[in-house]
Amino acid sequence: MQLSEAVKQLQACGLGRYESVTFLNLARMGAATAREVARASGVNRVQTYRSLESLEGRGLVEVTLDRPKRYAARALTEAFDLIVDERRAELAAMENIRKSLLAAWPAIARKDQTTVRLQILKGRSQVYGALRRAVGNAEKEVLAFTTTKGILRSYRAGINEVLLAAIRRGVKGRLIADLSVANLSLFEKVARRVPLRHVDDQRGRFIIIDGESMFAFLIQDEGGLRGEAETAFWTNSPDFVRSHRDFFERSWKGGVSAEARFRALRKADKGSGEPKRRSTAATNPSR
Numbered sequence: 542m543q544l545s546e547a548v549k550q551l552q553a554c555g556l557g558r559y560e561s562v563t564f565l566n567l568a569r570m571g572a573a574t575a576r577e578v579a580r581a582s583g584v585n586r587v588q589t590y591r592s593l594e595s596l597e598g599r600g601l602v603e604v605t606l607d608r609p610k611r612y613a614a615r616a617l618t619e620a621f622d623l624i625v626d627e628r629r630a631e632l633a634a635m636e637n638i639r640k641s642l643l644a645a646w647p648a649i650a651r652k653d654q655t656t657v658r659l660q661i662l663k664g665r666s667q668v669y670g671a672l673r674r675a676v677g678n679a680e681k682e683v684l685a686f687t688t689t690k691g692i693l694r695s696y697r698a699g700i701n702e703v704l705l706a707a708i709r710r711g712v713k714g715r716l717i718a719d720l721s722v723a724n725l726s727l728f729e730k731v732a733r734r735v736p737l738r739h740v741d742d743q744r745g746r747f748i749i750i751d752g753e754s755m756f757a758f759l760i761q762d763e764g765g766l767r768g769e770a771e772t773a774f775w776t777n778s779p780d781f782v783r784s785h786r787d788f789f790e791r792s793w794k795g796g797v798s799a800e801a802r803f804r805a806l807r808k809a810d811k812g813s814g815e816p817k818r819r820s821t822a823a824t825n826p827s828r
Contacts, residue, residue: 554624556601559584563592567602567614574609599623659776662756668773669698675750675775677703682713684749684789689724691746691758692731705734717792719743720802722810729803738796747785755782 544565551561566582567573573581579589593612596602601620605611614620662668672695676683683704687695695701708714720728720739731737746758760772776782797805 554621555628557592557595559588559592560596563589564596564601564614564620567612568617572605572611572613574611576609578612599627657776657778659774659778662773662775665694665771668771669694669700671775672748672756673698673700673703675754675756676700676707676748679707679712679750681751683707684786685716686743686745686747686789686792687716687718688744688746689718689727692718692727708735715793717743717789717796720799720806722806725803725806728799732799737799738793739799739802740792740796749782749786749789752786753777753782755785757785
């Protein structure tokens with residue numbers, strides 16, 4: 542691994558750029574003075590001293606009693622243990638703040654917060670993080686028009702797990718997708734846990750939470766599994782949510798049960814090809 546890549550990875554763990562450079566150079570050099578570290582890293586001495594003080598304060602470097610002082614990087618496993626402990630403490634503090642704010646919020650927030658809102662979500666992390674939180678907080682119902690890639694990415698993001706947890710506490714879940722020979726095995730597993738129906742040529746994706754808000758995908762990025770280019774929006778617009786819920790219910794009513802579709806697919810797979818598609822009159826309002 543190149544030094545620049547190692548710097549990026551340490552930054553992703555919470556170290557600053559100069560802290561990462563300083564730590565890595567110390568690891569390469571062994572015990573060294575601040576002047577020697579600055580010379581090796583190409584960073585001015587003032588910034589190097591600041592980085593060393595910060596790393597020392599976090600316990601990531603050790604200091605000798607020599608004059609001038611010499612610094613040494615902690616073993617990587619020890620350093621990561623310290624960083625993980627820091628993050629745990631930060632999360633615990635954040636959870637305490639959350640509880641405190643939630644308790645005080647009724648006295649702070651307006652009681653008539655009914656403004657229609659819309660939020661654009663870009664990229665896999667933002668899209669699926671918001672979806673995971675919304676599904677996990679569902680109280681009554683989760684309805685999803687989805688695709689093969691949508692299900693696979695949901696598995697990777699942990700959304701299926703929070704959906705199953707919601708279903709176990711009484712939330713109703715239903716899925717609609719285009720079931721084919723290619724995705725038969727995947728959707729057979731899904732159907733064991735969540736009610737599922739087939740609709741021909743289903744390519745759009747949206748998820749409705751409790752009939753009050755929804756996510757709709759503007760860019761689905763169906764070309765690969767990672768979905769880095771995906772873009773979705775969330776809205777609580779009553780009219781928009783209602784129109785999509787009505788569309789979902791019409792599609793559900795006119796769709797084919799998963800069991801019947803699976804039987805037809807298995808029969809077709811043994812024969813000459815996939816079964817003839819049945820037409821669907823409903824049209825996705827977000828297309």
